[in-house]
Amino acid sequence: MRDAAEGAALMSGTDVEVTQTTGMYGVLPNHALADSIRANMDAAEFPLTDEQESFAAELKATLDDPSYAGVPPERRDEAAESAMFTDPIDAPDEGETGAYSTDSGDVSWNVPLGRFRAATWPAGTPAHSWQAVAAGKDLGTAAMLFAGKVVAGSLYDLLTDEELLAEATAEFEARKGDREYESPLPDDADPYELTDR
Amino acid sequence: MSKQDLFEEIDGERDWLTDVSEQLWENPEVALQEHDSAALLRDALREEGFTVESGVAGIDTAFVARYGDDDPVVGTMGEFDALPGMSQAAKAEREPIEAGEPGHGCGHNLFGTGSLAGAIAVKRAIERGDAEGSVVYLGTPAEEVGAGKTYMIRDGAFDDVDAVVSWHPDWINAPNKGSCLAVDSFDVAFTGETAHAAKSPEAGRSALDGVQLLGTGIEYMREHVADAVRIHYVVTDGGQAANVVPEEAAMEVMVRAPTASRSRPSPSACATPPRARR
Numbered sequence: 053m054r055d056a057a058e059g060a061a062l063m064s065g066t067d068v069e070v071t072q073t074t075g076m077y078g079v080l081p082n083h084a085l086a087d088s089i090r091a092n093m094d095a096a097e098f099p100l101t102d103e104q105e106s107f108a109a110e111l112k113a114t115l116d117d118p119s120y121a122g123v124p125p126e127r128r129d130e131a132a133e134s135a136m137f138t139d140p141i142d143a144p145d146e147g148e149t150g151a152y153s154t155d156s157g158d159v160s161w162n163v164p165l166g167r168f169r170a171a172t173w174p175a176g177t178p179a180h181s182w183q184a185v186a187a188g189k190d191l192g193t194a195a196m197l198f199a200g201k202v203v204a205g206s207l208y209d210l211l212t213d214e215e216l217l218a219e220a221t222a223e224f225e226a227r228k229g230d231r232e233y234e235s236p237l238p239d240d241a242d243p244y245e246l247t248d249r
Numbered sequence: 250m251s252k253q254d255l256f257e258e259i260d261g262e263r264d265w266l267t268d269v270s271e272q273l274w275e276n277p278e279v280a281l282q283e284h285d286s287a288a289l290l291r292d293a294l295r296e297e298g299f300t301v302e303s304g305v306a307g308i309d310t311a312f313v314a315r316y317g318d319d320d321p322v323v324g325t326m327g328e329f330d331a332l333p334g335m336s337q338a339a340k341a342e343r344e345p346i347e348a349g350e351p352g353h354g355c356g357h358n359l360f361g362t363g364s365l366a367g368a369i370a371v372k373r374a375i376e377r378g379d380a381e382g383s384v385v386y387l388g389t390p391a392e393e394v395g396a397g398k399t400y401m402i403r404d405g406a407f408d409d410v411d412a413v414v415s416w417h418p419d420w421i422n423a424p425n426k427g428s429c430l431a432v433d434s435f436d437v438a439f440t441g442e443t444a445h446a447a448k449s450p451e452a453g454r455s456a457l458d459g460v461q462l463l464g465t466g467i468e469y470m471r472e473h474v475a476d477a478v479r480i481h482y483v484v485t486d487g488g489q490a491a492n493v494v495p496e497e498a499a500m501e502v503m504v505r506a507p508t509a510s511r512s513r514p515s516p517s518a519c520a521t522p523p524r525a526r527r
C-alpha cells in the first residue's frame with residue numbers, strides 16, 4: 053500500500069505522506085483455554101424463566117430472515133426452531149479466520165487469551181440490531197450470569213491447575229513463535245481522536 | 250471446594266448483578282464517554298475489595314481492578330460502551346426509547362457485568378484460601394471504535410497478567426477457537442501545486458490525481474493478494490472546487506489480512522504483492 057502510494061505520487065508529480073492511525077492484530081486462538089471454557093459450560097446451568105422464554109420467542113419472530121450459519125450445519129434446524137439456543141456447543145470456528153477485526157487480537161498477542169460467546173440473544177439475532185438491544189435488559193441476564201460462571205470456572209482452573217496454565221502458556225508461545233508484538237499505534241496516537249474518525 | 254460453590258457465589262449476587270447490568274442498559278454511553286458506566290463497575294469492584302486504578306493509558310474510562318498479591322495473575326475483561334443511534338425499548342417491536350440516542354446493541358452492559366460476576370467469584374475463592382494467586386478485571390472501553398485495549402496494552406496494563414478469559418454476547422454458547430483479520434488503518438495525504446484549472450493547468454500538480462491513482466493501484470493490487478485480504482478506502486478530501494487544481498487531497502485506507510500464516514504480522518505487508526515488497 054505504501055509502495056502504491058509512492059507510485060501514485062510519482063505519477064501525479066505530488067508528494068504523499070502515509071500515516072498509520074491505528075491497527076489491530078488478528079486473534080491467536082488458545083485451544084487449551086477454549087477446552088477449559090467448554091468444560092465449564094457443561095458445569096454451569098442456564099436458567100431461563102417462562103417469561104424470558106416467551107419474550108425470546110416474540111422477539112425472534114421479528115427477525116428478518118435470520119442466519120444460522122454460526123452453528124454447524126447439523127444443528128441449524130434446531131437453532132431455527134428454538135427461541136433461545138442454550139445448549140453449549142464446541143467451537144464452531146476452529147481453523148477459521150473470521151472476516152472481522154477486534155482489539156482482543158492485540159490482547160491475544162500479549163497473553164494467553166481464552167474467548168467464548170454466551171447466548172444473551174434469541175437464536176439468529178445479529179449484533180448491532182434493535183432486537184439485541186431489546187434482549188439486553190432482562191432476557192440476556194441469564195446468559196450474563198452463565199458467562200460469569202464460565203469466566204469464574206476457567207480462571208479458578210487456571211489458579212488451581214498448574215498444568216492448564218502451563219499448557220495455555222506453551223500454546224501461546226508456540227503460536228506466536230519468534231514473532232514479536234509491536235504496537236500498531238503511532239507514537240503520538242491519541243485515543244480521543246478515535247471517536248472523531 | 251467444588252465448582253458449584255464458585256457458581257453459588259454468583260447465584261447469591263444475582264439480584265445485585267442484574268441490577269448493575271440494568272443500570273448500564275438504562276444509561277447507554279458511547280465509546281470514551283462511558284463515564285457513569287465505568288464508575289458503576291469500578292465502585293462495585295472497590296466495594297468488593299479490589300484495588301482500582303482509573304484513567305489507565307490516558308483514557309478516563311479505562312481501569313484495572315486487582316485483588317491479591319501473589320502469582321499467578323489471571324484476568325478477565327469487561328466492555329461497557331454502547332452504540333450511537335441504537336435506542337430501543339425492551340419490547341418485541343421496534344420502538345426507540347429516545348430516537349437517535351445510543352443503545353446497547355452489542356450487549357456490553359451484559360458483557361461488563363458478566364465479567365464482574367466472574368471476577369468477584371474468583372476473588373472470593375482466593376480470599377477463602379481455596380485458590381492461590383491474584384485476579385484482575387480489565388475495564389476496556391471503546392471497543393466499538395476499536396483499539397481501547399491496544400492503548401492499555403501499550404501502557405503495560407496486561408504486562409503481569411498470566412492468562413485472560415473473556416467472552417462476548419451472541420446467540421450461542423460456545424468457545425472460540427478461530428482467528429480473525431488483522432487491520433491497519435492509514436491516513437494518506439497528497440500535496441500538489443494549485444493552479445487555475447482552465448488558464449494554467451500545466452502549472453499545477455493535482456493532489457486529487459494522486460488519490461485517484463492510488464485508488465486505481467489498489468484495485469489492481471486486489472488480484473495479487475491472498476483471498477482473505479480486504480482493502481477498503483474512502484476519499485476524505487477531494488479538493489475544494491472543480492476550477493482549481495487541488496493542492497491537498499486525502500484518503501483513509503484500511504487493510505485487513507490474516508496474520509497466522511505470515512512471518513510478519515503487519516497486514517499492510519501481507520497486502521503488498523510479493524514482487525513489490527521491499
Ligand SMILES: [Zn+2]
Pocket residue numbers: 355356357392417
Ligand atoms: Zn461488542
